[in-house]
Amino acid sequence: xxxxxxxxxxxxxxxxxxxxxxxxxxxxAAAARSVQLTSAFHGQSVSSVSHVxxxxxxxxxxxxxxxxxxxCKAADGQTVVIxxxxxxxCGKSTFMRRLTSVFGGAATPPKGGxxxxxxxxxxxxxxxxxxxxxxxxRYGRKxxxxxxxxxxxxxxxxxxxxVKALKEGKSVEKPIYNHVTGLLDAPETxxxxxxxxxxxxxxxxxxxxxxxxDFSIYLDISDDVKFAWKIxxxxxxxxxxxxxxxxxxxxxxxxxxxxxxxQKQYAxxxxxxxxxxxxxxxxxGKVLRVRMVMKEGVPFFEPVYLFDExxxxxxxxxxxxxxxxxxxxxxxxxxxxxYGNEVSVLEMDGQFDKxxxxxxxxxxxxxxxxxxxxxxxxxxxxxxxxPGSNNGTGLFQTICGLKIREVYERILEKQKNAVxxxxxxS
Ligand SMILES: Nc1ncnc2c1ncn2[C@@H]1O[C@H](COP(=O)(O)OP(=O)(O)OP(=O)(O)O)[C@@H](O)[C@H]1O
Ligand SMILES: O=C(CO)[C@H](O)[C@H](O)COP(=O)(O)O
Numbered sequence: 001x002x003x004x005x006x007x008x009x010x011x012x013x014x015x016x017x018x019x020x021x022x023x024x025x026x027x028x029a030a031a032a033r034s035v036q037l038t039s040a041f042h043g044q045s046v047s048s049v050s051h052v053x054x055x056x057x058x059x060x061x062x063x064x065x066x067x068x069x070x071x072c073k074a075a076d077g078q079t080v081v082i083x084x085x086x087x088x089x090c091g092k093s094t095f096m097r098r099l100t101s102v103f104g105g106a107a108t109p110p111k112g113g114x115x116x117x118x119x120x121x122x123x124x125x126x127x128x129x130x131x132x133x134x135x136x137x138r139y140g141r142k143x144x145x146x147x148x149x150x151x152x153x154x155x156x157x158x159x160x161x162x163v164k165a166l167k168e169g170k171s172v173e174k175p176i177y178n179h180v181t182g183l184l185d186a187p188e189t190x191x192x193x194x195x196x197x198x199x200x201x202x203x204x205x206x207x208x209x210x211x212x213x214d215f216s217i218y219l220d221i222s223d224d225v226k227f228a229w230k231i232x233x234x235x236x237x238x239x240x241x242x243x244x245x246x247x248x249x250x251x252x253x254x255x256x257x258x259x260x261x262x263q264k265q266y267a268x269x270x271x272x273x274x275x276x277x278x279x280x281x282x283x284x285g286k287v288l289r290v291r292m293v294m295k296e297g298v299p300f301f302e303p304v305y306l307f308d309e310x311x312x313x314x315x316x317x318x319x320x321x322x323x324x325x326x327x328x329x330x331x332x333x334x335x336x337x338x339y340g341n342e343v344s345v346l347e348m349d350g351q352f353d354k355x356x357x358x359x360x361x362x363x364x365x366x367x368x369x370x371x372x373x374x375x376x377x378x379x380x381x382x383x384x385x386x387p388g389s390n391n392g393t394g395l396f397q398t399i400c401g402l403k404i405r406e407v408y409e410r411i412l413e414k415q416k417n418a419v420x421x422x423x424x425x426s
Contacts, residue, residue, distance in 0.1 A: 078167055078168065078169060078192075078415070079166055079167050079169065079192045079193060079194065079195070079196050080194065080195050080196070080214045080215075080407065080408045080411050080412075081163060081166075081167055081195075081196045081197075081212050081213050081214050082195060082196070082197045082198070082213065082214065082215050082216070082217070082404055082407075083197075083198050083199075083203030083204055083209075083213040083215075083216040083217070083267075084096070084197060084198070084199040084200075084203065084216075084217050084218075084219070085199075085200070085201070085202070085203045085204055085216070085217070085218045085219070085260070085264075085267065086199075086201075086218065086219035086220075086221070087149075087201065087221070087226065087252070087256055087260055088201070089229055089230045089233060089234070090219045090221040090226060090229070091219055091221070091229070091273075091387070091388065091393065091397075092199050092200070092219065094386055094387055094388065094397070095397045095400070096120065096127050096199065097383070097386065098379070098383060098386065098397045098398055098401050099125070099197070099400070099401040099404060100120070100122050100124075100125055100127075101379060101382065101383060101401070102379065102398075102401035102402060102404070102405050103122065103123070103124040103125060103195075103405065104123070105122045105123045105124070106122060107120040107121060107122040107125065107127060108120065108121060108122070109121070114176055114178075114185055114186070114188060116176065116178045116179065116180050116181075116185065117176055117188055118131060118132055118176065118179070119132075119174075119188065119190065121193070124193070124194045125193060125194070125195045125196075125197055126190060126193035126195075126196055126197070127197040127199055128174060128190060128196065128197070128198055128199070129177075129199055129200050130154075130159065130198055130199065130200030130201060130202055130203060131148070131177045131179070131200055131201070132174055132175050132176055132177045133155050133156070133159040133202075134148055134153055134154055134155075134177045134184070135152075135153060135154055135155040136152075136153040137177070137182055137183045137184050138182025138183070139183075140153075141153050147251065147252055147255045148201065149201055149252060149255035149256055149259050149260055150255050150259065151202070151205065151259060154201075154202060156202075156206040156208075156209065158175075159202075159206065159209055160206060160208040160209050160212075162174055163196070163198060163209055163212050164208075164212055165192075166190065166192045166193075166196050167192070167196070167212055168192075169192045170192065171189055171190065171191045171192065172189070172190050173187040173188070173189055173190075174187055174188055174189075174190045175187050176188055194408065195404070195408050198213075201259075201260055202259070202260070202263070203216065203263070204216055204218070204263040204266040204267065205259060205260075205263055210266055214300075214407060214411060215268050215298070215300075215301065215403075215404060215407045216266060216267045216268050216269075217267055217268065217269045217270070217271065217400055218263060218266075218267035218269075218270045218271070219271050219273070220261075220264055220270050220271065220272045220273065221273045222272070222273060222274045222275065223249075224275055224283075224285055225273050225275065225285055225288065226249070227246075227249060229387075230245055230249065231245055264339075265338075265339035265341075267295075268294070268295045268298045268301060269292060269293065269294050269295070269400055269403070270291075270292075270293040270338070271292055271293075271396050271397065271400070272290065272292075272293060273288055273289075273290050273392075273393055274288065274289045274290070274291070275287075275289065276288060276289050276327065276349055276350065277289055277349055278328060278330060278349050278350055287349075287350060287351055287391075288349075288351070288388075288391050288392060288393065289347065289348075289349040289392070290347065290348050290349075290391060290392025290393050290395075290396055291346070291347040292304070292346045292347075292392075292399070293338050293344075293345050294343055294344045294345070294346070295338075295341050295342070295343050296341070296342040296343060296344065297342070300406065300410040301403060301406075301407055302367045303343075303344035303346075303367060304344075304346055304365055304366065304367050304368055304399060305344060305346070305365070305366050305367055306333035306364060306365060306366075307333070307364065307366075309366070309367075310335055311333075311334070312333070312334035312335070313331075313332070313334065314330070314331070314332050315330070315331040315332070315333075315364075316328065316329065316330050316331075317329060317331065317360065317361060317364070321357070322352075322357050322360050323353040323354050323357060324350070324353060325353055327350060328350050329349070329350035329351070329352070330348075330349045330350060331346070331348050331361075332345070332346075332347040332349075333345065333346050333347070346365075346396070348391070348392035348395060348396075349392075350391070351390045351391040352390045352391070353390075355377075355380055355381055355384055355389065355390065356377065356381060358376065358377045358380055358381075358395070359377040361395075362374065362376045362377050365399075368399055368402060369399075369402040369403050369405065369406040370402060375402070376395070376398055376399065376402070379398045379401070380394055380395065380398055
């Protein structure tokens with residue numbers, strides 16, 4: 001079945017919504033590739049662009065009554081679904097910006113639709129925020145005394161039905177939770193993209209939704225760090241007081257522990273963000289120890305390793321090739337178990353002084369799913385202004401972005417092979 005990636009083009013007045021026939025086929029050449037010096041290459045095709053056909057559809061924004069032209073691209077194969085779970089304020093948006101950048105092109109909210117939409121659309125990816133499946137609005141939650149983290153405040157049946165439909169190549173009318181008003185707005189049309197990212201509080205909570213995920217990530221931010229990030233954002237950007245931030249974190253904690261945190265056992269990759277161990281009794285929270293916990297045996301995904309796969313390695317790269325001021329940088333790599341699963345863990349404690357020197361670290365990592373030597377360093381330099389670019393959060397989020405690209409390409413490859421086989425049989 002053909003899936004479609006859609007972006008909204010210039011708003012214009014058009015007649016009835018219509019998803020018409022596919023017209024025009026465009027094929028890309030395989031992406032040019034430099035030699036990958038350090039990584040074991042999986043042998044999959046690097047041609048990421050499938051045969052793409054553009055079609056135009058007109059949709060009506062129910063809320064505004066305005067009409068917008070949505071340009072959809074039909075992709076070969078079904079939509080690949082990625083889940084990203086984390087509490088509010090734990091870096092999901094930053095991660096999404098890094099991920100979209102890996103595919104090239106910027107992600108923007110649907111143009112001409114609800115200005116408070118939480119959706120982000122780019123050529124390859126559509127990111128939907130699971131807050132849109134809140135069944136209780138802000139006032140309903142207050143009345144029933146439940147938080148947004150409580151499953152009773154969310155419609156998992158609808159979430160499942162709509163993610164399934166998108167995966168099967170069908171468009172859906174997804175509700176919008178308006179964070180400005182706290183109300184549920186009229187739905188917006190979401191067309192099936194090449195890659196659908198469902199991000200939010202509960203992508204792995206409901207077993208049926210979990211089964212639909214091709215790859216999943218959990219951002220596990222320790223309480224101390226979460227608190228520091230929240231204070232920085234909510235005080236500086238949202239005008240909240242220190243007391244109200246503390247109260248909000250405390251009131252969410254029981255439901256976070258009950259419904260959000262347990263999802264990490266299902267994730268293919270968990271990025272843990274902890275206070276540094278390089279500074280004794282550090283309470284500033286500026287230097288971070290970041291661990292990427294990677295599940296073994298996940299289809300289309302091979303964990304990253306340092307020097308020697310399966311060994312336990314501690315590495316301090318500081319010296320002539322990597323400038324490190326106090327407290328320095330320390331890497332760790334090794335096998336472990338996590339919720340009863342075999343995992344590999346890559347850890348970085350400390351921060352980079354000079355980001356371009358990251359190439360030295362990159363050249364010692366393997367299975368990083370880059371298409372050319374230095375791609376990680378290039379991505380990190382491109383977004384040097386994003387939070388976490390000088391530490392393991394930015395590094396591991398970038399690597400996850402490359403891994404998602406590879407998972408997508410390998411699934412696509414498998415689908416193409418299956419289609420060729422079918423064709424040969426008939
Ligand atoms: N890696 C990082 N290092 C330092 N600070 C960070 C990092 N990632 C995020 N932050 C801080 O946390 C804040 C929230 O980040 P972001 O908006 O990406 O999170 P979010 O999970 O999308 O939040 P929400 O769900 O509330 O919209 C940022 O404004 C920034 O201050
Ligand atoms: O945990 C959250 C995810 O973003 C929000 O708090 C939840 O969606 C409710 O939003 P709001 O506080 O704007 O009513």
